[in-house]
Amino acid sequence: MNLIGLNTSDLESHLKERGEAAFRGRQIADWIYKKGAADFSEMKNLSGALREKLVAEDSLDFARISKRTVAGDGTTKLLLEMEDGERIETVRLPYPDRLSVCVSSQAGCAMACQFCATGLGGFRRNLSTAEIIGQILQVKREGLQKETPTHVVFMGMGEPLLNTNNVFRTVELMHDEMGIPMRNITVSTVGILSGIEKLAQKKWQLTLAVSLHAPEDALRHELIPTSRKTSVNDIIETSKNYVAQTGRRVTFEYVVLGGVNDSPKLARELARLCKGWPCHVNLIPWNDVPGAQFAGVKPEALREFRATLERAGISVTQRVQRGADVAAACGQLRALNEPTTREGIIPLSVA
Structure with a gap:
């Protein structure tokens, strides 16, 4: 399961279902949202066994x-x-x-x-x-x-x-x-x-x-x-x-x-x-x-x-x-693999 997007309560429930203490969910939430961890290996206050379990069964999927x-x-x-x-x-x-x-x-x-x-x-x-x-x-x-x-x-x-x-x-x-x-x-x-x-x-x-x-x-x-x-x-x-x-x-x-x-x-x-x-x-x-x-x-x-x-x-x-x-200003965002023109642009009247 991707843990990104889960809140503390979700993570507590998820860990309890895995047989872990609920407070581990709070620790993981803290690592994700407050400390910016991108990998379970960064979560040093978790046991090595739990980190291995997370790597095997869960993920931190970022774009x-x-x-x-x-x-x-x-x-x-x-x-x-x-x-x-x-x-x-x-x-x-x-x-x-x-x-x-x-x-x-x-x-x-x-x-x-x-x-x-x-x-x-x-x-x-x-x-x-x-x-x-x-x-x-x-x-x-x-x-x-x-x-x-x-x-x-x-x-x-x-x-x-x-x-x-x-x-x-x-x-x-x-x-x-x-x-x-x-x-x-x-x-x-x-x-x-x-x-x-x-x-x-x-x-x-x-x-x-x-x-x-x-x-x-x-x-x-x-x-x-x-x-x-x-x-x-x-x-x-x-x-x-x-x-x-x-x-x-x-x-x-x-x-x-x-x-x-x-x-x-x-x-x-x-x-x-x-x-x-x-x-x-x-x-x-x-x-x-x-x-x-x-x-x-x-x-x-x-x-x-x-x-x-x-x-x-x-x-x-x-x-x-x-x-x-x-091209990062207001109205300029567009992924680079998209076309730059669109047919059917409506003619505009002058104010």
Whole structure:
């Protein structure tokens, strides 16, 4: 059995079934999640006989690092190969005061966002709990001191709220086993209403980030063709309900595309939607993606868009670009064995 993805209680039960003391399960959990052990031989407080038994009957299966690419700013992109040959990407983001990791929840993505590299390759499958938590453990072992990441964002490949069982279990493992505070965990979604509702019921104090990208239905449906059954108003109302149930504000991610969704008119409409309730807007200048037919936003247009929101009293920030020189920035993740173009790109109207 692969022990990655099991919590302390699971491991205690597993060891008891093997005729071992339950506390051995706690020791193994500590080695996996806190100390970053990659092999049973590292678990020195276990008896030699137990370690041999674990080697014979169990495993610590991690995705293989196929390629490691380091950007000029220290950002590291890991290309990971799963047991079945699927590839995903994970990003390690070191800062002076924290260590963040951007994890993938699916191999590929079915959302088909027109400006996102992951969507260009389509959807293949959900990742298991072991494959998701394994990304964080791989990042932990990348550090010289095997330091535990302080912040985790589900903003890699895939739609997290279309894989709720495994994503939610990973959140529990990060919090309960690795000690990562809920407030340091961000779950991003393109606007899966049923998933937002499930997340709200958990009442976790994490951050919900909704990829809005346009405040009007027609333009949003062009940018995200799979969102046609979901209106912007539906997203706003579901987000307000999330705030009511959790007490946590919602962040709206807004990838700014030059000449598409960066007009003052759209900024005013976005401000109207956000006025009067606890939410935040995170502006993300578009990062170049081969095969996507867009241009970056002009600095003056971005400044005016942000200023319009600020004048309306909306909380707003602009994401600092990290890892763009190795295609590790927002919207650029795509396993290297995927195609770089997709047929049927929908023509976009000018904002």
